[in-house]
Amino acid sequence: MTDKLIIFDTTLRDGEQSPGASMTRDEKLRIARQLERLKVDVIEAGFAASSNGDFEAVKAIADVIKDSTVCSLARANDRDIARAAEALKGARSSRIHTFIATSALHMEKKLRMTPDQVFEQARLAVRFARNLTGDVEFSPEDGYRSDVDFLCRVLEAVIAEGATTINVPDTVGYAVPELYGNFIRHLRERVPNSDKAIWSVHCHNDLGMAVANSLAGVKIGGARQIECTINGLGERAGNCSLEEVVMALRTRRDYFGLTLGIETSQIVPASRLVSQTTGFVVQPNKAVVGANAFAHASGIHQDGVLKARDTYEIMRAEDVGWSANKIVLGKLSGRNAFRQRLQELGIEMASESEVNAAFARFKDLADRKSDIFDEDILALVMDESVTADQEHFRLVALSQRSETGERPQASVTFAAGNVEHQAQSDGNGPVDASLKAIESKVQSGAEMLLYSVNAITSGSTESQGEVTVRLQHGGRVVNGVGADPDIVVASAKAYLAALNKLHSKLERVAAQG
Ligand code: KIV
Ligand code: ZN
Numbered sequence: 096m097t098d099k100l101i102i103f104d105t106t107l108r109d110g111e112q113s114p115g116a117s118m119t120r121d122e123k124l125r126i127a128r129q130l131e132r133l134k135v136d137v138i139e140a141g142f143a144a145s146s147n148g149d150f151e152a153v154k155a156i157a158d159v160i161k162d163s164t165v166c167s168l169a170r171a172n173d174r175d176i177a178r179a180a181e182a183l184k185g186a187r188s189s190r191i192h193t194f195i196a197t198s199a200l201h202m203e204k205k206l207r208m209t210p211d212q213v214f215e216q217a218r219l220a221v222r223f224a225r226n227l228t229g230d231v232e233f234s235p236e237d238g239y240r241s242d243v244d245f246l247c248r249v250l251e252a253v254i255a256e257g258a259t260t261i262n263v264p265d266t267v268g269y270a271v272p273e274l275y276g277n278f279i280r281h282l283r284e285r286v287p288n289s290d291k292a293i294w295s296v297h298c299h300n301d302l303g304m305a306v307a308n309s310l311a312g313v314k315i316g317g318a319r320q321i322e323c324t325i326n327g328l329g330e331r332a333g334n335c336s337l338e339e340v341v342m343a344l345r346t347r348r349d350y351f352g353l354t355l356g357i358e359t360s361q362i363v364p365a366s367r368l369v370s371q372t373t374g375f376v377v378q379p380n381k382a383v384v385g386a387n388a389f390a391h392a393s394g395i396h397q398d399g400v401l402k403a404r405d406t407y408e409i410m411r412a413e414d415v416g417w418s419a420n421k422i423v424l425g426k427l428s429g430r431n432a433f434r435q436r437l438q439e440l441g442i443e444m445a446s447e448s449e450v451n452a453a454f455a456r457f458k459d460l461a462d463r464k465s466d467i468f469d470e471d472i473l474a475l476v477m478d479e480s481v482t483a484d485q486e487h488f489r490l491v492a493l494s495q496r497s498e499t500g501e502r503p504q505a506s507v508t509f510a511a512g513n514v515e516h517q518a519q520s521d522g523n524g525p526v527d528a529s530l531k532a533i534e535s536k537v538q539s540g541a542e543m544l545l546y547s548v549n550a551i552t553s554g555s556t557e558s559q560g561e562v563t564v565r566l567q568h569g570g571r572v573v574n575g576v577g578a579d580p581d582i583v584v585a586s587a588k589a590y591l592a593a594l595n596k597l598h599s600k601l602e603r604v605a606a607q608g
Contacts, residue, residue: 100313100344100353101320103295104130104337105139106369107152108168110328114572115544115565116373117596120152125442126325127156129368131163132441133361135337137190139322142168143182144175150182157186164188164230171195171220180227190230192262193220197235197246210245218252225257232260234297239265239278247285254288260320261292265308268301268332272311279316295320298335300327305335310343314351325369326377326384338362338383338415346410363416364440367470371477374563374574374589376549383415423469426461430454440469442476464559464580470551471559474578478588487512487598488537488591493584495525505529507587511537526586530564533587539594541568548582562589568597 107123107130110116118126123140130138140156141149157165165186167179171193183189195217196206202213217233224231233253235246250261263279270278279296283289296312298305305327312318327336344351345359366384370377379386389412399406423436433454437444444450456475461467489510497503502521505528509516518536522528526546545565550558560582564575573596577588 096317097319098353099319100355101136101293101295102337102341102355102357103137103139103166103320103322104133104135104324105297105322105334106130106324106328106337107156108139108141109322109330109334110324110369110373111141112330113328113333113373113375114330115574116328116375117573118152118372119599120148120155121445122372123152124155124159126365126368126372127160127165128441128443129361129365130325131160132358133365134356134358135163136356137164137166137320139166139168139192144169144178150178153179153182154185157183157189161187164190166190166192166232169193169220169224171216173220173223176220176224176227180224183228188230189228190232190260191224191228192232192234193224194234194236194264195220196237197241197249198237199242200240201237214245214249214252217249218256221253221256221258229259231258232262232295233258234262234264236264237266238263239270239275240267243278243281243285247282250282251286251288254286254292258292260295261289262295262297262320262322263312263318264297265299265305266297268299268305270298270308271302271304272307273315275308276311276315279312279318283317293320294318295322296335297322299329300332300334300336303332305333306339306343309335309340310351313344313353325365326375326381328369328373328375336382338366342383342410342415359414360416367473371473371561371576374565374576376547376563383410388412389417423472424457424461424467425465426458428457428461428467433457436469436472437476440472442473444476460559460580464557466557468552471578474551474559474561477576478578486592486595488594490584490587490591491515493529493587495529495583497525503528505532505583507532509533509536509587509591525583529583529587530590533590533594537594539566539568539597541566541594541597543567544572545574546586548585551578560585562586564589564593566590566593566597571597573597 127138140153143150143153153167169175169179179191202208221233296309296318298308309321323335323337323340325337327333341357377384396407453476491508493507495505503525504521506519507529516536518532520528520532522531544567547563549561551561552558559578559580561578562585573593575589575593577585579585
């Protein structure tokens with residue numbers, strides 16, 4: 096059996112199913128480019144048949160990514176599969192990932208299909224997909240809770256139809272490591288043609304065991320593909336986290352004995368990009384990518400690390416892409432230096448006018464903040480007002496007054512399309528007053544589910560504040576992110592960014608729907 100392990104990243108598909116994490120085509124493209132730099136083997140770019148927006152995103156990614164296989168999810172029907180194939184047409188290497196639920200619960204209650212109907216549909220879907228491409232993955236959704244005899248029957252049939260990868264999802268995060276590992280091994284031993292396919296694990300994190308289960312699927316079960324997401328992004332408690340599983344396999348190569356193609360120094364940049372794009376903040380004590388992952392606070396630890404690093408460190412921070420905050424640019428930096436830094440950060444702007452808009456924002460920021468770090472530049476290009484994404488609402492100006500013992504007041508000027516509005520309000524604090532002022536004009540009626548502030552670069556109040564606002568309206572949940580040295584301004588930007596997402600009519604079908 097090969098010792099090469101395939102890393103299949105599904106941040107842009109399963110990760111995106113997390114409420115509020117939906118991304119625009121350009122945001123997905125930016126993340127796909129970073130995943131390519133990270134050298135993931137497969138990028139699941141989306142679910143092409145779910146919406147026109149997702150189709151366009153899969154297509155755009157397929158057209159530009161050269162070093163990773165680009166994949167689209169498709170339900171087990173001809174329309175979805177044809178749509179996936181169409182979106183993937185421009186890819187150098189492509190995969191269709193088709194799925195249908197196989198657990199009794201899902202078949203009976205959700206699909207309202209008999210096992211024989213599911214069996215037939217799975218078989219025909221793989222046959223149809225194999226006529227369109229040579230690389231077909233099949234997933235029995237809720238596979239881990241499926242009847243094992245029925246599952247073996249389905250898997251044998253889809254391999255016979257030409258499925259090249261068999262993925263076994265623990266869709267609801269119910270598995271425990273030893274049992275999941277044995278389950279994969281049992282399937283591989285029982286399905287007669289199992290050696291004709293690569294076996295894959297796909298674990299959700301509802302009980303906090305997605306990484307452990309995936310590793311057991313590999314070690315005990317003999318799987319050779321892991322499906323995972325950056326920062327463990329995903330519905331509910333998320334998916335198996337790429338950074339954790341990759342670093343476990345690399346750090347404990349002595350135990351797992353597997354080869355990975357991942358460029359680990361790109362892990363932290365990928366984590367930051369996904370967090371800044373989606374507004375899903377990384378907890379400080381998160382393994383590998385959390386701000387504290389390599390920080391030693393206790394005197395005993397600091398002393399030990401200074402004497403010999405490996406007393407308390409099993410990985411090197413620089414190996415996963417942590418670098419000390421570097422001052423990269425300042426007020427006097429010119430357009431060429433800015434453009435070069437964008438290139439070094441792997442940021443490609445679609446047009447010269449986007450570079451100009453970003454440079455103008457950079458100058459504006461450099462006037463107010465003496466040192467500009469990589470994180471500031473990333474936040475700046477993430478700002479919707481310098482990207483080509485259709486933004487309807489845009490902040491023009493904001494002033495606010497707060498004083499001990501007085502109720503804060505805010506006055507906000509913002510554009511909605513071509514019309515400029517001015518609004519005033521008071522509030523419990525200056526942020527509350529500013530957002531109420533905006534809402535008094537927009538009247539979105541959206542409910543705020545989350546408001547959070549983080550320092551973009553740690554360690555100092557000179558940092559820009561990065562604000563995430565999560566809004567819910569009409570069954571949709573969206574996140575808006577805004578950054579500025581002034582957190583009231585950052586909050587107004589985040590609120591308008593979230594309103595922009597609500598404003599863009601993005602319909603999609605949930606994969607597990
Ligand atoms: O969790 C799951 O079952 C999935 C499938 C669509 C692969 O994401
Ligand atoms: Zn999933």
